[in-house]
Every structure is written in C-alpha cells, then in structure tokens.
Amino acid sequence: MEDQLIIGGKEIKSRLFLGTGKFGDDHLIPKCIEASGAQIITVAMRRIDFHTSQENMMQYIPKDCILMPNTSGARNAEEAVRIARLGRAAGCGDWVKIEVVSDNKYLLPDNEETLKAVDTLVKEGFTVLPYMTPDLYAARRMRDAGAAAVMPFGAPIGTNKGLRTREVVQIMAEELDLPVVVDAGIGKPSEAAECMEIGAAAVLVNTAVATAGDPVRMAAAFGKAVQAGREAFLASPGAVRQYAEASSPLTGFLHEA
Amino acid sequence: MSYYDVYRKYKHFPLEDYLRKVTAADVERSLQKSCKSPLDFLTMLAPAAQSPHVLEEMAQRSKRLTEHNFGRVITLFTPLYLANICDNACVYCGFNCHNSIKRSKLTMEEVEQEGQAIRAEGIRHIIILTGESRRATPPEYLADCTRILKKYVDSICIEVYSLTEEEYRMLFQAGVDGFTMFQETYNEDLYPQLHPTGPKHDYRTRLDSPELACKAGYNTVNLGALLGLDDWRKETFLTGMHALYLIKKYPGTDCAVSLPRIRPCVGGGNYRPACNVKDIDIVQAITAYRNFLPRLAITMSTRETPDFRNHLIGLGVTKLSAGSVTEVGGHAHAPKTDGQFEISDQRNVEEMSQAIRKCGYQPVYKDWEPLRRNA
Numbered sequence: 183m184e185d186q187l188i189i190g191g192k193e194i195k196s197r198l199f200l201g202t203g204k205f206g207d208d209h210l211i212p213k214c215i216e217a218s219g220a221q222i223i224t225v226a227m228r229r230i231d232f233h234t235s236q237e238n239m240m241q242y243i244p245k246d247c248i249l250m251p252n253t254s255g256a257r258n259a260e261e262a263v264r265i266a267r268l269g270r271a272a273g274c275g276d277w278v279k280i281e282v283v284s285d286n287k288y289l290l291p292d293n294e295e296t297l298k299a300v301d302t303l304v305k306e307g308f309t310v311l312p313y314m315t316p317d318l319y320a321a322r323r324m325r326d327a328g329a330a331a332v333m334p335f336g337a338p339i340g341t342n343k344g345l346r347t348r349e350v351v352q353i354m355a356e357e358l359d360l361p362v363v364v365d366a367g368i369g370k371p372s373e374a375a376e377c378m379e380i381g382a383a384a385v386l387v388n389t390a391v392a393t394a395g396d397p398v399r400m401a402a403a404f405g406k407a408v409q410a411g412r413e414a415f416l417a418s419p420g421a422v423r424q425y426a427e428a429s430s431p432l433t434g435f436l437h438e439a
Numbered sequence: 440m441s442y443y444d445v446y447r448k449y450k451h452f453p454l455e456d457y458l459r460k461v462t463a464a465d466v467e468r469s470l471q472k473s474c475k476s477p478l479d480f481l482t483m484l485a486p487a488a489q490s491p492h493v494l495e496e497m498a499q500r501s502k503r504l505t506e507h508n509f510g511r512v513i514t515l516f517t518p519l520y521l522a523n524i525c526d527n528a529c530v531y532c533g534f535n536c537h538n539s540i541k542r543s544k545l546t547m548e549e550v551e552q553e554g555q556a557i558r559a560e561g562i563r564h565i566i567i568l569t570g571e572s573r574r575a576t577p578p579e580y581l582a583d584c585t586r587i588l589k590k591y592v593d594s595i596c597i598e599v600y601s602l603t604e605e606e607y608r609m610l611f612q613a614g615v616d617g618f619t620m621f622q623e624t625y626n627e628d629l630y631p632q633l634h635p636t637g638p639k640h641d642y643r644t645r646l647d648s649p650e651l652a653c654k655a656g657y658n659t660v661n662l663g664a665l666l667g668l669d670d671w672r673k674e675t676f677l678t679g680m681h682a683l684y685l686i687k688k689y690p691g692t693d694c695a696v697s698l699p700r701i702r703p704c705v706g707g708g709n710y711r712p713a714c715n716v717k718d719i720d721i722v723q724a725i726t727a728y729r730n731f732l733p734r735l736a737i738t739m740s741t742r743e744t745p746d747f748r749n750h751l752i753g754l755g756v757t758k759l760s761a762g763s764v765t766e767v768g769g770h771a772h773a774p775k776t777d778g779q780f781e782i783s784d785q786r787n788v789e790e791m792s793q794a795i796r797k798c799g800y801q802p803v804y805k806d807w808e809p810l811r812r813n814a
C-alpha cells in the first residue's frame with residue numbers, strides 16, 4: 183500500500199513542515215525549502231505587511247508550496263479568528279495554523295480557546311491545523327470539530343529540547359485516526375526521526391533550522407531524518423528486549439524436529 | 440498586592456553586601472541552573488561576573504537563548520514626540536519645566552504629516568511621547584493622535600505621564616497596544632529628591648502605572664530605570680523583579696525592559712550622575728536579564744553610539760529604535776524645539792537596517808497585526 187499523507191483533501195509530498203520566523207535573512211527561506219523538500223510552509227500573519235511595496239517575506243515562498251498562515255499573537259479565539267480571516271482576505275489561501283497563546287513566558291497554547299477557533303474557522307471553510315498542548319481529549323474534540331490535523335508540541339517552542347511529550351503524542355498518534363504533526367521544541371534531526379518512528383504524520387520545525395550555524399544544511403538534514411523516521415515506522419522495528427538474543431539459542435534443541 | 444510590596448521586601452535587604460561576597464564560581468553555578476531564582480539574577484549582577492571568562496559564558500548563553508526565543512531578528516521602532524510641555528522639574532531632564540527651552544505640541548494636521556513621513560520610512564512600530572502635562576496633552580489629545588496614526592502604523596506604544604486604569608483602557612480602545620514608563624530610580628528615598636515637583640513626584644503612582652496598563656490589556660509593557668541615578672546593579676535587580684512580578688501576574692502581557700543610560704541634555708548642566716555606568720556594565724545587565732528571563736524583550740535606544748549598539752545585536756537585545764529624533768515632530772518637519780536628550784546614534788532606518796543585516800540579523804519593521812483597526 184502506498185504511504186500517503188492526506189491533509190485537507192490534498193496529498194502532501196513532504197512530512198517536514200517548515201516555519202519562516204527567526205531567520206537572520208529571508209533569502210535563506212527558499213533555499214531551506216528546496217534543501218529539505220518541505221511543502222507546507224507556515225508564516226506569521228503579524229509579520230506580513232500587505233500595505234507596502236517593500237520586500238516581504240511572502241515573495242520568498244515558492245509558488246508550489248502550500249502556505250499555512252499562523253495566528254501568532256492571538257491571545258484568544260476571537261483574535262485567532264480575526265487573524266485567520268485577514269490572511270484569507272489578503273490572498274493567503276484557506277489553510278490556517280491556529281496558535282492561541284496567552285502565557286508569554288512558555289508560549290504554551292490554550293486548548294480551550296484553540297478549540298473555539300477551530301470550530302468557527304472550520305465552519306467558514308478553512309483547512310484548520312491547531313497547534314496544541316498534547317492532550318487526547320482536547321485532540322478528539324478538535325478532530326470532531328473538523329480539524330484537518332492536530333499539532334501537539336514536543337517541548338516548549340524555541341527550546342530545542344526534543345520530544346519531551348513522547349508518551350502523550352504516541353497515544354494521540356495511535357488513537358486519533360487523524361494526522362498528528364509534532365510542532366515546536368524539536369531541536370535535532372534525530373528527534374524529528376523519533377517523532378516519526380512513534381507514528382507522527384509529520385514534524386514542523388523552525389527554530390532548529392533558522393538558528394543553526396548553516397540553516398540550509400540543517401534543513402536538508404531534517405528532510406532526510408523525517409523520511410528515515412517514517413521508513414522506520416513503516417518497517418516495524420523489532421521488539422526491544424531486556425537481554426541480548428544469541429544467534430545460536432541455548433534452548434534451540436527443544437524445538438528441533 | 441502591588442509591586443511595592445515586593446520592593447519593600449528588598450528595600451532593606453543588604454544588596455551591596457550580597458553582591459560583594461559573590462564569587463565567579465557562584466555566578467557559574469547560577470548560570471547552570473535551568474530555572475533561575477531572584478537570587479541567581481542578583482548573583483549574575485555581581486562584580487565577580489565581570490571576570491572575562493564568566494562574562495563571556497553569560498554572553499554566549501544569552502545569545503543562544505535570544506536566538507531560540509526571538510530568532511535572528513531585531514524589531515525596529517521609531518519615536519514620535521507629540522509635545523514637550525512638561526509640569527515636572529526632574530533634575531536630570533531637558534524637559535524640566537524650569538528650563539527655558541522652546542515648547543510645542545503637534546496639531547492634528549502635523550500628526551497626520553508625521554504619520555505619513557514615518558510610513559514612508561517603512562517602520563510600522565512607533566512610540567509616541569509627550570512631556571508630562573495633563574493640561575497641555577490630555578488623554579483625549581493622545582486618543583485623537585492615536586486614531587490618526589493607526590492609519591499609518593501597526594503598533595503604537597505610549598510613553599506619557601501616569602494615567603488611570605480607565606484612561607489606559609480608553610487609549611487601548613483608540614488603538615494603543617504598548618506602554619512604556621521608566622521608574623527612573625527604584626530607590627524610594629532618592630526618588631522625591633530627583634523629582635521634586637510635578638505629577639511625577641509621587642513614587643507609588645509611577646511604580647503602579649505599568650500594572651494598570653497590564654490590567655487594561657496592553658500587549659507590551661516596557662519598564663526601565665534610568666541608569667546613572669543610583670547604583671546600576673540595584674536598579675537592574677529591582678527592574679528585573681518588577682518584570683518578574685508582572686510576568687507572573689499577567690502572563691498574557693509581553694514584558695520588556697530598557698537600559699537607558701543618562702545622557703547630557705539642555706539645561707541639565709548642574710546634574711552629575713551619581714553612578715558611572717560603563718559599557719561592560721550594560722553588557723552584564725543585558726546578559727543577566729536574558730539568562731534570568733529568556734523571553735523578556737530588551738530594548739535599546741539611540742542614546743547609545745552606533746558602534747556599541749552594533750555590538751549589542753546578538754547579545755540579548757531584541758528591539759532597537761531607528762531614525763530617532765527627540766524633538767517634537769521631526770519626521771516630517773524640521774525640528775522646532777530642543778530635544779529631551781542628546782542622541783548618539785543618528786542613523787536613519789535604512790542605515791540601521793544595513794548594520795543589522797551586517798551582523799547576520801534581520802531587521803523587522805512589522806511584527807504586530809492590529810485587530811482593533813476599526814474599533
């Protein structure tokens with residue numbers, strides 16, 4: 183069976199999603215997209231100045247990518263909805279990553295407000311991907327409200343701490359029948375591979391690439407890691423055992439004919 | 440509960456004694472903790488942290504934390520002085536009401552022209568400033584200016600006299616989303632000597648104003664002490680404590696600090712700063728703030744020289760002013776008044792942007808989407 187990732191009715195070629203904030207130079211963005219193969223690209227609406235003819239981050243995003251505006255800066259559902267509508271009105275398409283944060287110390291998403299925004303925006307025809315605090319019940323409610331995928335964090339955004347929420351994310355991936363995209367906190371390609379190995383549908387990275395010494399090379403590394411992790415998941419790794427398994431077992435004679 | 444209750448706890452704490460006893464090893468221990476306490480912050484402000492290898496370690500960690508939390512970007516903003524009429528007699532300030540400088544206040548027509556000029560410069564974040572005179576520049580005047588300026592910019596911060604919570608709310612509705620007020624000095628005993636008369640004379644009113652802005656829903660609240668008025672280490676510690684107090688109580692508000700160093704000004708000839716704040720002190724303060732509060736925004740104004748500001752990019756600073764004038768108007772018109780203080784960095788927006796790019800950082804002109812545009 184072919185291994186397809188379908189979100190919002192579209193087949194997604196790459197299981198690596200890329201964020202565009204934090205780059206020291208926006209010229210790096212198309213290079214990172216190319217090196218990693220990423221197709222879904224998220225952009226903070228708050229950073230886009232649609233009223234200027236000056237250079238704008240949007241012009242660095244290749245036309246064949248799927249643009250996913252995010253609602254960074256929204257502190258409640260109502261603000262997230264307004265930002266999403268602004269993005270659509272400005273020609274950014276129907277995809278939206280909902281980000282509702284009202285704790286600026288750790289930037290942890292507020293699931294309750296996020297769910298309200300999902301509900302409203304799905305009804306308005308958006309393809310909605312909520313960034314969320316990992317929680318099975320909240321994820322089910324978002325699924326039932328029509329979210330196209332859910333995006334739990336691996337660790338607080340920008341921390342590069344890796345998949346600290348492994349247990350819950352794995353349960354979500356097993357239980358939801360909806361793509362689970364690990365978004366935020368992933369610092370190294372090996373951690374992105376780990377997300378994929380436990381069954382995540384995709385990984386979204388930004389800080390780890392944008393603040394790397396060589397962002398383009400790091401983007402390529404993440405692209406490969408995500409592919410490798412997915413392959414490993416599909417290949418069903420052997421069981422983890424407590425003791426080494428001898429290739430000539432001591433009890434083998436019992437089963438000999 | 441007010442920050443004053445926290446301040447009182449530290450007022451009689453033997454800060455000097457503590458700072459003197461800190462060793463370089465103590466600083467390194469504090470730096471390695473994943474969650475740093477107020478005393479770890481104080482430790483990082485000790486003289487011992489200026490030993491070269493310790494300060495370098497603080498700077499390296501600060502750079503990493505800043506890049507992870509904010510990215511390789513610097514947000515630019517520009518000040519717009521609406522008026523310089525002032526009822527205070529602050530002994531160190533060029534706007535002191537006893538100084539015979541030219542006073543003026545922009546008309547709505549002039550505000551419109553300034554807005555257009557700022558728009559042409561490209562920056563979408565501004566800070567509007569006045570002297571402290573409720574009668575010359577009442578809250579309604581500030582609201583009228585805001586309604587005009589929001590046509591041209593995306594984020595408007597106020598730096599004016601203390602208002603009531605209701606008035607902060609009214610301006611928020613008009614389109615203001617940021618608040619800046621410097622306590623100048625947290626030293627309660629020194630404060631009235633430096634601010635002998637005028638509305639700013641009351642220490643408590645000023646101390647509690649940032650909290651009122653948080654209550655009114657402002658997105659960013661920027662604090663600061665005017666470094667040089669008292670021991671900069673104590674002032675920095677108490678500013679950090681003020682930030683921590685607000686962050687814990689109002690997690691939805693972005694907290695920022697500035698580190699203004701006292702500058703020469705017209706008419707301020709008799710005042711001599713009590714404390715000489717050196718470049719290394721500013722670097723220590725910035726990196727201590729960053730290591731203590733990784734998500735704290737840090738603002739640097741054009742009081743500092745281009746060379747020093749260039750070096751601070753990457754050390755922890757996240758916001759810089761550009762194209763600054765401290766005279767009333769000045770973006771669209773030739774200045775017709777004297778400035779509040781002398782600025783050291785005269786670079787325009789394009790020159791500032793180039794300098795930021797040269798450091799491997801991206802200058803950001805817009806990082807806010809106003810949602811109350813039609814409010």
